[in-house]
Amino acid sequence: MTATPGATAPAMGNAPDDVRRITDDRSFFGQPGGLSTLFFTEMWERFSYYGIRPLLILFMTAAMSSGGFGFSRESAAAIVGIYASSVYLASLPGGWIADRWLGLRRSIFYGGVLIALGHLAIALSAVFARQAFFLGLILIVMGTGMLKPNISAIVGDLYPEGGARRDSGFSIFYMGINLGAFIAPFITGALGERVGWHWGFGAAGVGMLFGLIVFRTREGASLGPIGLSPSVGPEQQRRVRTITLVGLSLAAVVVALAMVGVVPVNPVKIAENMTIFIGVLAVSYFLYLFLWAGLDRDELKRTVVIVVLFVFSATFWSAYEQAPTSLNLFARDFTDRHIFGWEMPTLWLQSATPFFVIALSPVFAAVWLGLAKRGIDLSSPTKFAFALFSAGVSYLIMVAATNHVIAGGGNGVRVSMVWLLVTYLLQVVGELALSPVGLSTVTKLAPHRFVGQMMGVWFMSIALGNLVAGLIGGNVDPEKLAEMPALFQRTATSLFVASFALALLVVPIRRMMRSRAI
Numbered sequence: 001m002t003a004t005p006g007a008t009a010p011a012m013g014n015a016p017d018d019v020r021r022i023t024d025d026r027s028f029f030g031q032p033g034g035l036s037t038l039f040f041t042e043m044w045e046r047f048s049y050y051g052i053r054p055l056l057i058l059f060m061t062a063a064m065s066s067g068g069f070g071f072s073r074e075s076a077a078a079i080v081g082i083y084a085s086s087v088y089l090a091s092l093p094g095g096w097i098a099d100r101w102l103g104l105r106r107s108i109f110y111g112g113v114l115i116a117l118g119h120l121a122i123a124l125s126a127v128f129a130r131q132a133f134f135l136g137l138i139l140i141v142m143g144t145g146m147l148k149p150n151i152s153a154i155v156g157d158l159y160p161e162g163g164a165r166r167d168s169g170f171s172i173f174y175m176g177i178n179l180g181a182f183i184a185p186f187i188t189g190a191l192g193e194r195v196g197w198h199w200g201f202g203a204a205g206v207g208m209l210f211g212l213i214v215f216r217t218r219e220g221a222s223l224g225p226i227g228l229s230p231s232v233g234p235e236q237q238r239r240v241r242t243i244t245l246v247g248l249s250l251a252a253v254v255v256a257l258a259m260v261g262v263v264p265v266n267p268v269k270i271a272e273n274m275t276i277f278i279g280v281l282a283v284s285y286f287l288y289l290f291l292w293a294g295l296d297r298d299e300l301k302r303t304v305v306i307v308v309l310f311v312f313s314a315t316f317w318s319a320y321e322q323a324p325t326s327l328n329l330f331a332r333d334f335t336d337r338h339i340f341g342w343e344m345p346t347l348w349l350q351s352a353t354p355f356f357v358i359a360l361s362p363v364f365a366a367v368w369l370g371l372a373k374r375g376i377d378l379s380s381p382t383k384f385a386f387a388l389f390s391a392g393v394s395y396l397i398m399v400a401a402t403n404h405v406i407a408g409g410g411n412g413v414r415v416s417m418v419w420l421l422v423t424y425l426l427q428v429v430g431e432l433a434l435s436p437v438g439l440s441t442v443t444k445l446a447p448h449r450f451v452g453q454m455m456g457v458w459f460m461s462i463a464l465g466n467l468v469a470g471l472i473g474g475n476v477d478p479e480k481l482a483e484m485p486a487l488f489q490r491t492a493t494s495l496f497v498a499s500f501a502l503a504l505l506v507v508p509i510r511r512m513m514r515s516r517a518i
Contacts (some may be wrong), residue, residue, distance in 0.1 A: 013295045013414070022224040023158055031169050032158045034222040037215060039176040042151055043110070046180035046209030048115060049087075049144065049265050051188035051204035052122070052322040053122070054350045056080050058332060059223035067197050069130065074474035077325040078267040082274060083137050084321065088463040089278075090145025092456045093244075100240040104150045104157075106220060112148025112212040114139050119205025126198040131259045136201075138255060139200065154227045171361070178208075181354035189347025268471065275467045282310065282460055285453075288395015294446055301512045302445040305381075306454065308505060309459045312384050313438055315498045317465020318472070319391045319491050320427050323353060325473025326487070327420060330398070333478055334405050338416035352421055358429035364432045380441040384501040387434035392495030394426035398488040406481060 002421065028036040060076035062068025071079075098107035118139030125133035155173050159166035192200020230237055257263040286307050289295060295303060331337070332346040371378065378386075401419035438458065446454035475487050 004186035018224045022226055023160055034158050035169055037218040037222045038151055038155055039173055041211045041215040043176040043180040044207045045147055046177045047184040047207035048204040050181040051184035051203055053345050054328050055188055055192045057325055057328055073477050077474030078271040078470045079518050080325055081467045083272050084143045084462040084466040087144045088459045090141050091149040091459055094145035095149040097244055098150045099231050101230055101237045103230045104154050107146045107150045111143040114143030116205055116208045123198045123202035157226050159279055159350045178357045179424055182351050184348040185350040193345040207243045271467050279466045280458055285457055301410040305509055306360035306445055312498055312502050313461040316391055316466040317462050318468035319495055321466045321469035321472050326476040329476040331420055334414055335417055344436055349420055352424040353428055356425050360432055380437050381502055383433045383437045383507045385499045387430035388495050388499035390426050392492045394423045395488045395492035397423045399476050399485050402484040
């Protein structure tokens with residue numbers, strides 16, 4: 001067993017005993033001490049991610065005289081969609097590389113290094129060139145793909161016994177994610193919007209450096225041998241290393257050609273093509289499962305349920321992930337952000353979503369338990385339908401808000417922050433009814449030998465939603481004021497139609513899956 005270079009791992013004379021020492025530990029609120037290491041590492045990584053994501057569109061659409069790129073809103077929103085979508089897609093090769101070559105711990109560390117370098121490149125793009133900005137985004141995508149799936153995998157490894165303690169551990173870990181997302185906009189927004197864009201980007205990178213320091217200094221003592229070694233032998237590791245390096249070389253050539261202008265880049269067209277590609281890839285995979293994977297009748301039925309939920313998951317995220325694009329632009333251009341005469345930065349409103357998640361998560365847990373005690377066990381499709389309906393209502397709120405802007409004459413008219421806060425609250429209600437339920441349902445329904453692959457495909461639904469949200473998000477524009485109510489109305493209508501359609505499928509799905517509670 002080879003330790004991560006430079007790690008302060010303790011001597012391991014008896015690996016099983018060392019693992020038990022780590023997993024039986026209860027020094028962190030009754031949880032293993034290793035959870036605190038992973039909690040703060042992930043908190044700072046999410047600080048860096050959510051610190052720059054909503055800042056991107058404000059920066060790219062700002063005039064060059066204000067330090068921005070002066071991009072059109074359509075192009076900037078498409079870039080944000082491509083970026084967020086790529087982060088989810090990168091988790092697939094990131095998990096594969098960790099399992100077959102680097103191991104979980106080295107993948108997390110190298111991923112963090114790539115993220116920090118990406119932020120540095122973006123921060124320095126003010127001094128160098130626009131190409132450094134896009135190189136930074138690529139590095140962050142690669143690093144997040146290496147870090148995010150593998151840090152979650154180690155959390156699971158801390159609880160080999162499973163059970164309620166494991167669920168509690170993941171709940172604490174999830175709070176770390178939202179704590180980072182809550183804090184980040186306050187710092188990066190204040191610096192980015194009031195001091196200079198690249199100060200905001202740099203602050204996000206400093207957050208990732210804090211996460212790296214936490215992980216590097218505490219991983220050996222708190223995690224012991226967990227996550228050090230890949231799951232395959234040396235020969236397979238060499239094969240995966242070769243494939244990875246060849247793939248990175250080819251990608252580097254394409255990126256270099258794009259940066260020097262040999263390969264033309266149209267963000268909107270790329271986002272559209274990626275949407276088609278992901279859709280085709282998902283359909284192809286499900287066809288493979290149905291036709292050639294040798295699934296029995298029961299497994300086929302459960303896979304049909306996953307396909308149905310995949311479609312509605314993508315629909316939900318295409319609306320939810322407009323927060324950093326269309327809703328963020330509405331916050332900047334049409335929202336009165338003054339408090340006692342002082343105007344808050346636009347990004348501060350982005351902290352509302354993680355705040356509501358933190359506040360409402362225990363409420364939803366209590367509601368589900370309370371309903372179960374009364375013999376009311378809502379199925380996954382029912383919860384999905386409720387989530388879509390709640391998101392649909394949130395966009396009706398935005399229709400009313402835009403109508404208020406138009407009624408006031410448009411130019412310079414701003415509405416209360418309450419409109420956006422209620423919108424975010426309703427969307428979080430939907431998220432808490434859909435996101436954890438979707439993950440749990442896929443792990444229960446997926447054929448056992450395809451669970452890992454099915455989880456990767458499930459994340460493709462979120463990637464697909466991000467792309468669609470990016471394509472929609474650039475249409476919030478003071479120059480197209482009359483079109484905005486129709487834009488939000490179309491989103492609301494699609495969500496209501498999806499909610500109604502899924503509600504009609506609840507009974508047939510439950511009949512198909514009578515042998516399982518979903």
